[in-house]
Amino acid sequence: xxxxxxxxxxxxxxxxxxxxxxxxxxxxxxxxxxxxxxxxxxxxxxxxxxxxxxxxxxxxxxxxxxxxxxxxxxxxxxxxxxxxxxxxxxxxxxxxxxxxxxxxxxxxxxxxxxxxxxxxxxxxxxxxxxxxxxxxxxxxxxxxxxxxxxxxxxxxxxxxxxxxxxxxxxxxxxxxxxxxxxxxxxxxxxxxxxxxxxxxxxxxxxxxxxxxxxxxxxxxxxxxxxxxxxxxxxxxxxxxxxxxxxxxxxxxxxxxxxxxxxxxxxxxxxxxxxxxxxxxxxxxxxxxxxxxxxxxxxxxxxxxxxxxxxxxxxxxxxxxxxxxxxxxxxxxx
Ligand SMILES: [Cu+2]
Numbered sequence: 001x002x003x004x005x006x007x008x009x010x011x012x013x014x015x016x017x018x019x020x021x022x023x024x025x026x027x028x029x030x031x032x033x034x035x036x037x038x039x040x041x042x043x044x045x046x047x048x049x050x051x052x053x054x055x056x057x058x059x060x061x062x063x064x065x066x067x068x069x070x071x072x073x074x075x076x077x078x079x080x081x082x083x084x085x086x087x088x089x090x091x092x093x094x095x096x097x098x099x100x101x102x103x104x105x106x107x108x109x110x111x112x113x114x115x116x117x118x119x120x121x122x123x124x125x126x127x128x129x130x131x132x133x134x135x136x137x138x139x140x141x142x143x144x145x146x147x148x149x150x151x152x153x154x155x156x157x158x159x160x161x162x163x164x165x166x167x168x169x170x171x172x173x174x175x176x177x178x179x180x181x182x183x184x185x186x187x188x189x190x191x192x193x194x195x196x197x198x199x200x201x202x203x204x205x206x207x208x209x210x211x212x213x214x215x216x217x218x219x220x221x222x223x224x225x226x227x228x229x230x231x232x233x234x235x236x237x238x239x240x241x242x243x244x245x246x247x248x249x250x251x252x253x254x255x256x257x258x259x260x261x262x263x264x265x266x267x268x269x270x271x272x273x274x275x276x277x278x279x280x281x282x283x284x285x286x287x288x289x290x291x292x293x294x295x296x297x298x299x300x301x302x303x304x305x306x307x308x309x310x311x312x313x314x315x316x317x318x319x320x321x322x323x324x325x326x327x328x329x330x331x332x333x
Contacts, residue, residue: 012188015217015289015310017207019191021091028083036076099205100171106205107166108173112144113183113196115298118291118306119143122158124324130154137179144179158323162306164291167316168213177201184295187308189217193294214310218284222247225265225281227273234267241265244283252276 011023050056100106110121110129121144123129130146130153137145143161146154166172176185178196185204186193194204225240241264250259250273258272259265265273265281273281291306311319 013217013220014189014191015209015212016190016192017209018091018095021087022191025083025087025091028087032079032083039072095205099203100173100207104171106171106173108175109164109166110175110177110201111164111185111196112177112179113185113293113304114143114179115181116293116300116304117143118162118164118185118293118304119179120160120162120164120306121146122160122320122323123153124156124158125321126153126156128153130157156324158320160323162291163309164306165309165311165316165319166208167313168208168310169210169313171205171207173203173205175201175203181297182295183293183297183304186292186294187289188292189289190308195295208310212310213312214288214308217288217310218245218286219247220284221288222282222284225283227270227278227281230274234270237270238267241281241283243286245286247282247284250276250278250281 011026014020014023108123108129112119112121112132121129121132130148131151132145133147134145136142136147142148142159144159146157146159148154148157174185174192174194176194176196177200178198180198182198183196184193185196190206190208192204192206194202196202223240225237225244228234228237244264245262246259246265247261248259249257249261250269252258252272252275258276259269259281264286265283287307287309289308289310291308293301293304295301297304
């Protein structure tokens with residue numbers, strides 16, 4: 001299936017190595033449910049016309065003895081067992097019982113969910129997670145209660161708010177927990193979903209497909225936006241440009257840059273774009289890979305979103321070192 005088809009009405013595109021197995025199960029379930037839906041619909045229509053009060057005035061109280069219905073029921077059970085045993089259980093077992101080994105060189109990160117944000121905890125360059133304790137929690141400065149003063153391992157730890165940079169091409173282990181209520185850590189594009197439960201740390205692991213970075217995904221999801229002429233409605237232009245970044249640099253007649261590469265085009269750029277004779281812009285989503293909370297966890301649950309930034313190992317290392325230097329600083333949302 002092409003990416004376009006996936007992004008328009010079917011599942012979001014999948015950039016994980018294991019995701020195709022989940023998609024296969026979801027697809028089979030949908031085909032199967034479609035058959036059942038049509039079958040039951042036809043049966044219902046048949047009953048409504050065949051057993052009207054005019055044609056059948058009395059109800060029968062003896063069970064129906066029809067061979068066809070028995071055969072169909074058994075077939076449905078067999079198919080459901082196949083879905084469960086052949087497609088579902090092996091995937092679940094593999095991803096619950098076979099974590100990446102040290103030889104796979106996994107990258108581990110902790111996620112502490114709260115109403116209504118994702119706190120991402122990195123161990124820092126020493127690779128050891130500092131201790132967390134509820135007594136150190138301060139919402140504004142220390143949302144996960146990291147023991148910065150008491151535990152030397154915590155000194156270089158990095159805590160990020162809703163931003164989750166990850167190195168591409170590595171096995172990733174995420175240990176998920178929650179500070180308050182039950183949340184659900186979901187990255188649809190990486191087919192990752194795990195409940196975040198207070199008091200327990202639940203691991204989940206995945207690997208982003210080889211060669212996939214957020215930049216590459218943005219490029220794949222690019223679309224062309226028409227620049228409206230003067231007097232035309234700008235609604236569509238504004239909608240499509242919101243939270244999108246442009247791939248091209250636009251220069252005016254005097255050689256001045258009117259729209260930077262990687263900037264979000266907006267209403268303010270319109271006049272300059274028109275003057276530069278630009279009819280169309282290629283844009284892609286600013287944060288194509290998002291974290292969603294998929295457990296209704298309170299009033300502003302809908303706002304509980306994070307951004308996964310998949311970077312090359314080199315870019316990630318640069319970010320990591322930079323952030324580790326500023327111990328105690330949090331990345332702004
Ligand atoms: Cu939530």
